[in-house]
Amino acid sequence: xxxxxxxxxxxxxxxxxxxxxxxxxxxxxxxxxxxxxxxxxxxxxxxxxxxxxxxxxxxxxxxxxxxxxxxxxxxxxxxxxxxxxxxxxxxxxxxxxxxxxxxxxxxxxxxxxxxxxxxxxxxxxxxxxxxxxxxxxxxxxxxxxxxxxxxxxxxxxxxxxxxxxxxxxxxxxxxxxxxxxxxxxxxxxxxxxxxxxxxxxxxxxxxxxxxxxxxxxxxxxxxxxxxxxxxxxxxxxxxxxxxxxxxxx
Amino acid sequence: xxxxxxxxxxxxxxxxxxxxxxxxxxxxxxxxxxxxxxxxxxxxxxxxxxxxxxxxxxxxxxxxxxxxxxxxxxxxxxxxxxxxxxxxxxxxxxxxxxxxxxxxxxxxxxxxxxxxxxxxxxxxxxxxxxxxxxxxxxxxxxxxxxxxxxxxxxxxxxxxxxxxxxxxxxxxxxxxxxxxxxxxxxxxxxxxxxxxxxxxxxxxxxxxxxxxxxxxxxxxxxxxxxxxxxxxxxxxxxxxxxxxxxxxxxxxxxxxxxxxxxxxxxxxxxxxxxxxxxxxxxxxxxxxxxxxxxxxxxxxxxxxxxxxxxxxxxxxxxxxxxxxxxxxxxxxxxxxxxxxxxxxxxxxxxxxxxxxxxxxxxxxxxxxxxxxxxxxxxxxxxxxxxxxxxxxxxxxxxxx
Numbered sequence: 001x002x003x004x005x006x007x008x009x010x011x012x013x014x015x016x017x018x019x020x021x022x023x024x025x026x027x028x029x030x031x032x033x034x035x036x037x038x039x040x041x042x043x044x045x046x047x048x049x050x051x052x053x054x055x056x057x058x059x060x061x062x063x064x065x066x067x068x069x070x071x072x073x074x075x076x077x078x079x080x081x082x083x084x085x086x087x088x089x090x091x092x093x094x095x096x097x098x099x100x101x102x103x104x105x106x107x108x109x110x111x112x113x114x115x116x117x118x119x120x121x122x123x124x125x126x127x128x129x130x131x132x133x134x135x136x137x138x139x140x141x142x143x144x145x146x147x148x149x150x151x152x153x154x155x156x157x158x159x160x161x162x163x164x165x166x167x168x169x170x171x172x173x174x175x176x177x178x179x180x181x182x183x184x185x186x187x188x189x190x191x192x193x194x195x196x197x198x199x200x201x202x203x204x205x206x207x208x209x210x211x212x213x214x215x216x217x218x219x220x221x222x223x224x225x226x227x228x229x230x231x232x233x234x235x236x237x238x239x240x241x242x243x244x245x246x247x248x249x
Numbered sequence: 250x251x252x253x254x255x256x257x258x259x260x261x262x263x264x265x266x267x268x269x270x271x272x273x274x275x276x277x278x279x280x281x282x283x284x285x286x287x288x289x290x291x292x293x294x295x296x297x298x299x300x301x302x303x304x305x306x307x308x309x310x311x312x313x314x315x316x317x318x319x320x321x322x323x324x325x326x327x328x329x330x331x332x333x334x335x336x337x338x339x340x341x342x343x344x345x346x347x348x349x350x351x352x353x354x355x356x357x358x359x360x361x362x363x364x365x366x367x368x369x370x371x372x373x374x375x376x377x378x379x380x381x382x383x384x385x386x387x388x389x390x391x392x393x394x395x396x397x398x399x400x401x402x403x404x405x406x407x408x409x410x411x412x413x414x415x416x417x418x419x420x421x422x423x424x425x426x427x428x429x430x431x432x433x434x435x436x437x438x439x440x441x442x443x444x445x446x447x448x449x450x451x452x453x454x455x456x457x458x459x460x461x462x463x464x465x466x467x468x469x470x471x472x473x474x475x476x477x478x479x480x481x482x483x484x485x486x487x488x489x490x491x492x493x494x495x496x497x498x499x500x501x502x503x504x505x506x507x508x509x510x511x512x513x514x515x516x517x518x519x520x521x522x523x524x525x526x527x528x529x530x531x532x533x534x535x536x537x538x539x540x541x542x543x544x545x546x547x548x549x550x551x552x553x554x555x556x557x558x559x560x561x562x563x564x565x566x567x568x569x570x571x572x573x574x575x576x577x578x579x580x581x582x583x584x585x586x587x588x589x590x591x592x593x594x595x596x597x598x599x600x601x602x603x604x605x606x607x608x609x610x611x612x613x614x615x616x617x618x619x620x621x622x623x624x625x626x627x628x629x630x631x632x633x634x635x636x637x638x639x640x641x642x643x644x645x646x647x648x649x
Contacts, residue, residue, distance in 0.1 A: 068416075068463055069416045072416070072457070072463060073456075073457040073458060073459065073461065073463065136592075140589065140590035140592060140593055141590070141592045141593070142592060142593045142594055143592045181591065181592050181593070181594045181595075181620060182593055182594015182595060182596065183594055183595075184594055184595060184620065184623050184624075184627070186617070186619040186620055186623065188619060229592075231592075231616065231617050233317075233341055233616045233617060233618075233636075233637065234341060234342075234416075235316060235339075235341035235342040236341070236342055236343065
C-alpha cells in the first residue's frame, strides 16, 4: 500500500490559532460577562449559559439534498438519525456533542462553546471537531473512507419567550480524508477549506413541556461527508440544503 | 471557454507538416507558470474533420497535472517561427483564459523545419503567456522539451458520455456529435456512449432515465426517452448547448470519419435492442476495416437482462463486446473486454487472469487524481474510462 501524504501541520496550526483567537478574545469584547448560568431552557442550538453539570439532549433526524452536479439523475436522500447533547461547563462554556448515524456512514463531533447573553440577545462561539467514517462493500464497491473535520462557528440568538431563534455560521474544513479502494489507500487534504454553512433554527415548545427543534442549514461547500462514496472531484462550492428536526428529551 | 477565433496573426501562418507535428509531441518541463500548471506537461496532437469530410483541423493539447488543467492550441509557421493560439482551462473549477505561444527560430523553430529533426532535451522551447477569462494574456508561461511521450504500453483513455459530463462546464453537451468531435482534444483515444431506444425503435444517445433539465434545454416534454418517437425528439428536444440528440449511427459516423477515435464503448441502457445494435456495429466495423482504419465498437453489457438478450444473438460469440458483470459472465458471453468498477481496487490477480485468457480490462469511471496515479503505477488495466481525460492523459503520457 502506498499513500499520498500531505503535510497537515501548517494548516492545522493556523486553524487552531484562529480558533483560539475567536474563542478567547472576541466574546469578551463584544458581550462582556453576560448573565449568570443556570439550568436554562431545553434548547440545543440557541446560545444560553448553562450551569456546570447541566445537560440537555435531543434526538431527531437530519436530511441533506446533495447537489445534482454530483448525484445527477439519482436524487437519493437518506435521513440521518441525529443525537445532540449539550453539557454545561464553568465560566459560560459548554460542551456540544452530536452524532449522525446512517449505519453505513456515521459522524460524531464534539467541541467547546462559549456563550454570552445580554437580555434576550445571546451570542456563542464554538469549535467542533468531527470524525466520520463510511464503508461500502456491495454492487461493485470495495470502498471505505474516514476523515476529520473542523467547524469553527459563531451563533446569534434571540429569545422571544416561547420561541428561541438562532442564526449560526460555520466554517467547514477538512483536516484529513483517507479512502480505500480494495487494498489501495489514498490520503488527501486537497479541500482543507471546504466551505461555509449558514443555519436558521427555531426551538420552541411543541407538546406540553416537550421542545421541538426545526432548522434549515445551507451549506456551500466543496465536500460533504455524506457524499464521500460519490468521490466528487469538483473544486467548486456546491449548495447542500439540510433540514434539521429534533425533539428535546 | 474564452472566445479565441479570428486571430489575424494565425490566419497569416502556414500549416505544420506531419513531421513538425510529430516532432513537437512530448513531455515538457514547465519553466514558467509552475504555480498554475505544475512542473511538467504533456503535449499531444489531435484532429477533427469538417462535415464535408475534406477540411481537417489539427489541435495541440497540453495536459497539466494540476487541477485537470489543459490547453487547446492551433497554430502554424510564420517564417521560422511557430505560432500557437488557443485557450486553457481547469476542469475541476471555473478557471480559464486565452493562451498564446511561439517557438522562436532559435528555440527549435529552425530545427523543426529540417526533414528529420533530431529532438532532444531543451531542443524545443515554447514561450508565451496566458490570461484570465476574456482578458489579454498577461502572465508568462514557458515549456522546454524533456522527453518523448510514454508509448510503451497500449492504453485506452476513454471519455465518459462521448468525452465528458455537461456538469464539467465543457463547451459542448454530453452524448452529442459535437462532444464526439471535441473529445480528441481532451486526450481521448476512445469514447463511451449511452444508448437508448426511442418509441419507434431508433437507437439514440442519452444517459438519464428521464428527459430533464440536467441534459436538455426546457422543452415541455416529460417522461422517458422511450415514450417519444425519434421525430418528436428531433422536433422538440435540444441538449444543453443546443445540439440535437444524435442517433447511434450519427455518433459512430462522426467518430469513424471525423476523429482519430479508435475505441467506442456502447453502454446500453435497459431499453436497448441488441440485435439492431449488432447490425450497426458490424456495418461500421466492416467499413472501418475497408478503410484500413483501426476502429473497435464494443457492445457493453451492464445488466443480467441485457446479458440474456445478448446471448440470444445468433453470432454473439463473434460480436466484439465488453462486460461490466462478473468474470464468469465475461467468459460466458465471450467478451473481449472485462470492465469492473474502479471502486473494487486494482484487482491485480483478476486482471492477470483475464489477460491470460486474452481479454483486456478497462475500469470505470475514475476521476480521482490520486487513484489515477495509483492505478497507472500499481494496476495493470488496459484503459480507464473517465470524465477527466486530460488528467488521465497527463499521468499516462508522462510515465517513464
